Amino acid sequence: MARKKECIAMLLAGGQGSRLGILTHKIAKPAVPFGGKYRIIDFPLSNCVNSGIDTVGVLTQYQPLELNDYIGNGQPWDLDRADGGVHVLSPYQQIEGTEWYKGTANAIYQNINFIDRYSPEYVAILSGDHIYKMDYAKMLDFHKKNKAACTIAMLEVPWDEASRFGLMFTDPDGRITAFEEKPKNPKSNKASMGVYIFTWSKLRKYLIADEENPSSSNDFGKDVIPAMHAAEERLFAYPFDGYWKDVGTIDSLWEANLDMLNPKANLDLGDASWRIYGKNTALPPQYISDSAKVENSMVSAGCEISGEVDYSVLFSNVTVEEGAVVKYSIVMPGTVIKSGAVVQYAMLAENVTVEPGAVIGEAPEKTENLDAWGVAVIGGGVTVGKNASVAPKIMCDNDVAEGEKI
Amino acid sequence: MTGKDVAGIIYSSNYDSYLTELTAVRTMGSVPFGGRYRLVDFVLSGLVNFGVSKVAVAMSNNYRSLMDHIGNGRPWDLARKREGLFLLPPYNLTGVGSYGSKMAMLRGAEDFLNHTQEEYILVTDCNVVCNLDVGKMAAFHAEKGADITLAYGHGTLPALSDLAVLTLDGSAQVTDMEIAPKDQTEGVWAANIMLLKKSLLLRLIHDASAHGWKNFDRDVLMPGLGSLKICGYPIPGFCGVIDSLQSYYDLNISLLDKGERDALFTADRPVFTRVRDDMPTVYGVGSSVKNSLIADGCVIDGTVENSVLSRGVRVEKGAVVKNCVLMQETFISSGAAANCVITDKNVVLRPGKTLSGAENYPLFIGKGKVI
Numbered sequence: 001m002a003r004k005k006e007c008i009a010m011l012l013a014g015g016q017g018s019r020l021g022i023l024t025h026k027i028a029k030p031a032v033p034f035g036g037k038y039r040i041i042d043f044p045l046s047n048c049v050n051s052g053i054d055t056v057g058v059l060t061q062y063q064p065l066e067l068n069d070y071i072g073n074g075q076p077w078d079l080d081r082a083d084g085g086v087h088v089l090s091p092y093q094q095i096e097g098t099e100w101y102k103g104t105a106n107a108i109y110q111n112i113n114f115i116d117r118y119s120p121e122y123v124a125i126l127s128g129d130h131i132y133k134m135d136y137a138k139m140l141d142f143h144k145k146n147k148a149a150c151t152i153a154m155l156e157v158p159w160d161e162a163s164r165f166g167l168m169f170t171d172p173d174g175r176i177t178a179f180e181e182k183p184k185n186p187k188s189n190k191a192s193m194g195v196y197i198f199t200w201s202k203l204r205k206y207l208i209a210d211e212e213n214p215s216s217s218n219d220f221g222k223d224v225i226p227a228m229h230a231a232e233e234r235l236f237a238y239p240f241d242g243y244w245k246d247v248g249t250i251d252s253l254w255e256a257n258l259d260m261l262n263p264k265a266n267l268d269l270g271d272a273s274w275r276i277y278g279k280n281t282a283l284p285p286q287y288i289s290d291s292a293k294v295e296n297s298m299v300s301a302g303c304e305i306s307g308e309v310d311y312s313v314l315f316s317n318v319t320v321e322e323g324a325v326v327k328y329s330i331v332m333p334g335t336v337i338k339s340g341a342v343v344q345y346a347m348l349a350e351n352v353t354v355e356p357g358a359v360i361g362e363a364p365e366k367t368e369n370l371d372a373w374g375v376a377v378i379g380g381g382v383t384v385g386k387n388a389s390v391a392p393k394i395m396c397d398n399d400v401a402e403g404e405k406i
Numbered sequence: 407m408t409g410k411d412v413a414g415i416i417y418s419s420n421y422d423s424y425l426t427e428l429t430a431v432r433t434m435g436s437v438p439f440g441g442r443y444r445l446v447d448f449v450l451s452g453l454v455n456f457g458v459s460k461v462a463v464a465m466s467n468n469y470r471s472l473m474d475h476i477g478n479g480r481p482w483d484l485a486r487k488r489e490g491l492f493l494l495p496p497y498n499l500t501g502v503g504s505y506g507s508k509m510a511m512l513r514g515a516e517d518f519l520n521h522t523q524e525e526y527i528l529v530t531d532c533n534v535v536c537n538l539d540v541g542k543m544a545a546f547h548a549e550k551g552a553d554i555t556l557a558y559g560h561g562t563l564p565a566l567s568d569l570a571v572l573t574l575d576g577s578a579q580v581t582d583m584e585i586a587p588k589d590q591t592e593g594v595w596a597a598n599i600m601l602l603k604k605s606l607l608l609r610l611i612h613d614a615s616a617h618g619w620k621n622f623d624r625d626v627l628m629p630g631l632g633s634l635k636i637c638g639y640p641i642p643g644f645c646g647v648i649d650s651l652q653s654y655y656d657l658n659i660s661l662l663d664k665g666e667r668d669a670l671f672t673a674d675r676p677v678f679t680r681v682r683d684d685m686p687t688v689y690g691v692g693s694s695v696k697n698s699l700i701a702d703g704c705v706i707d708g709t710v711e712n713s714v715l716s717r718g719v720r721v722e723k724g725a726v727v728k729n730c731v732l733m734q735e736t737f738i739s740s741g742a743a744a745n746c747v748i749t750d751k752n753v754v755l756r757p758g759k760t761l762s763g764a765e766n767y768p769l770f771i772g773k774g775k776v777i
Contacts, residue, residue, distance in 0.1 A: 295691055
């Protein structure tokens with residue numbers, strides 16, 4: 001039996017992330033590179049360790065190889081602990097047979113034994129696809145003060161975006177009175193961030209009941225929390241006012257990367273008191289040459305920049321040759337952009353080669369049909385041939401021949 | 407010979423007096439270099455890149471920052487249950503006390519050597535910056551049938567008072583060795599990197615101890631030229647020695663040259679260092695950076711040219727940095743200017759202040775100074 005913990009975290013990292021298209025063909029969404037040197041999962045993992053949560057179960061299912069490898073023994077997040085630490089929890093074979101994680105609630109249900117080992121008072125349920133910095137300890141205090149069964153982190157979103165979220169109504173004390181799931185005409189702008197703290201004894205009971213209900217989809221948002229609400233358990237909304245973004249789509253992933261360059265976005269990664277940890281590379285410092293022009297951008301170790309880089313995020317080991325232009329783009333590790341190539345409003349995955357004179361993406365103001373506009377995405381290892389061009393919103397997972405236009 | 411057959415002994419304090427400005431608060435091994443490294447990183451990485459899994463780091467003075475940097479050896483994958491990293495600060499058990507010399511250090515390392523199963527030992531200092539391919543040096547050692555192989559650099563002789571200048575014959579055997587000859591400015595100089603069998607090293611240490619010999623090169627190697635086969639292995643690629651503040655500055659600035667950079671940082675032999683978890687470097691609107699080597703975690707809103715910036719340096723809007731080597735967390739305030747300046751960690755240049763050295767006389771600002 002492990003030592004008792006007050007609060008442990010369960011991180012849901014099994015989703016396919018199908019809306020990220022070719023970026024998640026071979027890796028799970030939480031392992032997608034983010035912010036010049038991180039991966040998405042670094043944010044919730046760093047939040048845990050910064051909040052004093054030292055025991056984290058990471059639930060993986062879809063394409064777990066790279067994610068498992070990345071998490072390793074948890075050392076980069078200081079989660080290699082003799083007592084607790086990070087544990088990768090994949091579906092496993094049982095006497096009654098093998099079962100995939102059917103839904104978010106079922107994934108936790110299948111790991112009740114893991115949680116029970118630590119006999120925690122509280123369990124935080126987190127998502128592996130959000131970018132935010134949050135002190136779960138404060139949320140836990142709120143949860144305890146309110147003697148809640150479940151506390152849901154809540155963000156006030158702009159009214160015109162509210163219809164994309166699960167919304168909540170609260171009384172003046174913060175107690176949740178009603179829910180509304182992605183309504184056409186929202187009457188609340190208090191959105192659920194997909195961050196929950198449960199009193200474990202309560203959650204355990206509801207998980208078992210939910211599993212026995214054959215008509216349940218075994219989902220926290222759709223089944224477990226409504227059931228708790230129906231039973232008049234104490235559900236509270238914990239107000240959060242920092243930066244938070246669900247990076248489940250190409251556009252939101254691109255935006256969230258560029259948000260780091262915006263001081264007003266309130267996502268300061270340089271804050272030494274709340275560092276975001278991740279696996280580090282053994283690469284020399286970046287080199288900016290005489291011919292380079294780098295402004296309003298983030299650049300990582302090992303890059304060699306001789307071209308023009310503006311409003312972009314460059315991951316490690318990226319080469320931008322003289323005469324190449326990179327604007328409003330996210331360029332992942334090892335990608336080479338050769339002389340005279342233009343990359344704008346684009347996301348380039350790892351180890352892409354952009355040959356001289358190729359053009360990828362287009363500025364929205366130059367597009368005639370704005371509906372057809374979007375961020376161009378080039379898949380990992382793809383070569384875009386000399387003088388080829390890739391139109392906006394294209395997702396390109398195959399090599400583009402010299403001069404070809406797609 | 408594979409990495410499994412070799413253990414390393416790194417000595418950090420022999421040449422501290424040549425870089426007094428930087429070693430006032432640390433020892434040679436923990437002197438920052440190249441934007442994100444400490445000098446010990448290069449030799450440590452060279453060893454582990456060959457698969458060596460047992461390394462002792464001996465230290466004599468001012469070693470707190472070195473111990474802090476190396477920690478348990480994890481960045482070099484030397485945090486092991488078996489073997490791994492051994493720290494050898496001085497101890498007084500055998501009257502060795504503070505290691506005044508390589509000889510004293512080796513005597514202090516006797517215990518380590520006695521408990522080492524590896525057949526060969528690589529003994530190295532920290533004052534030479536190179537990305538040593540230990541495998542090649544080991545193959546050379548075997549091919550020559552050498553008793554001792556000394557790695558060497560060639561060209562202008564470093565200004566070290568105990569520099570061993572070598573004369574080699576056609577088969578790379580050392581035929582003569584002189585210590586800092588006065589009339590010579592060019593030549594082949596030993597880089598304080600030596601490969602030999604553990605049994606031989608122990609024998610030489612015992613011999614020297616019995617005879618009261620104090621200087622390893624002068625008293626052990628020179629007289630041994632007749633009876634031992636001592637060979638010289640040329641260090642290919644980048645090989646710079648730090649013998650003064652000027653050479654320290656020049657070596658840093660030399661990394662702005664792509665050829666030099668590629669020679670030191672090779673993809674197959676990465677240089678590992680302690681992780682700091684910095685964010686990527688941010689270049690602000692209106693920043694202008696030319697010909698500079700910049701580590702992660704910097705925020706640059708001003709102008710930077712021909713400089714090497716370590717992790718966490720801030721250059722505010724309107725600040726101008728030219729030909730500088732700025733160490734961790736240096737803060738150049740808006741309107742300030744620095745030219746040919748080396749700043750130690752946490753230096754602050756307040757708004758509007760101007761500092762200037764010359765390319766052949768860089769100005770050094772000590773740790774934590776606020777100008």
